[in-house]
Amino acid sequence: MTALFPATSTIVLFDFDGTLVDSTPAVKASLQLACESMGAAPPDPVALDAAIAQGVLMGDLFRLIHPRADSAEIARWLEAYREAYRRIGLDHSRLFPGAVELLQTLRQAGYRLTIVSNKSEPSIHVALQHFGLAGYFEHVWGEQADMPGKPQPDLFVRKILPAFPQASRSNFLMIGDTVADRDFAAASGVHFCLVAYGYGEVSLNGRKDCFKIHALNELPHHLQAARSFA
Known part of the structure; x- marks a missing residue:
């Protein structure tokens, strides 16, 4: 995988099921x-x-x-x-091809990685440990008892933004596979990458701050474009 340029402020919000893990x-x-x-x-x-x-x-x-x-x-x-x-x-679960290599590349390039999922948080942590991915993520946000999940933007406004106080919304890229992920990104005012191999049939509705990949190893090619959105 091609090495990426250094990135000091880009924050990648990964969905979990259908994006990193086929569950x-x-x-x-x-x-x-x-x-x-x-x-x-x-x-x-x-x-x-x-x-x-x-x-x-x-x-x-x-x-x-x-x-x-x-x-x-x-x-x-x-x-x-x-x-x-x-x-x-x-x-009955497996990582999608290229997941570990992508996370290694992004971390080495300076990206800050998080999980943003509607899955229960304890289940995410168990799965991350199982697949050896826990060390890659700065934060893990799953289902919240006190607020609605994706696509509502409550989690982004109340927890994600405060966790990165120096960041603007243009510094965030949401990566996911469903309409809920796409609409969460739109409602939160952040960029979106659709993984077309995931669970949903999702249209990008012509949004210029979105792009699509068909495999995880395609993501680095697009990240310069993602940074240029700001």
């Missing part, structure tokens, strides 16, 4: 186990794929699959799913 098989296998433990029929595959592609929070995913479920039932589903995911999730 769709893990989600589906864990949902299957959760359904079995709850004595329920598995979700419709088309509805499940559509929900995953939207990048929604897991609680909202269950509401899409079971629209009549009340809060107590959703909580039971979440616990059953998370217990299953803790047992088998990592066995």
Whole structure:
């Protein structure tokens, strides 16, 4: 991979599932186990794929699959799913090709790396340790109990910006694979890179501060353009 120029202020916000890690098989296998433990029929595959592609929070995913479920039932589903995911999730997950090499290159070039995901924070930390990626990230932000997830910009305004007090919004680049990631970047006023190999069918809507890659090893070629947006 071509070495990058030094970068002292660019902050890269990585989505996790569908961007760095292919975890769709893990989600589906864990949902299957959760359904079995709850004595329920598995979700419709088309509805499940559509929900995953939207990048929604897991609680909202269950509401899409079971629209009549009340809060107590959703909580039971979440616990059953998370217990299953803790047992088998990592066995059904893999890094996308080039992930480690890209993170090494970016860190060596001076980029500041973070995770911004709708996945539960403890699950992200466990996965980062499992894949040997924990040391690359300055911050890890997952699902927040006190605010909505992506695409709402609350997390960016209330936690991400304060964590980088010297940065302006033009210093941030969001990298993700779903409409939620794209719209989070737009709502937060930051640049966006779509990874086309991920879970969603996403249009960039002609935005000039966005670009698309088809593999992680394409990203360095675009980073000069990303910096020139400012």
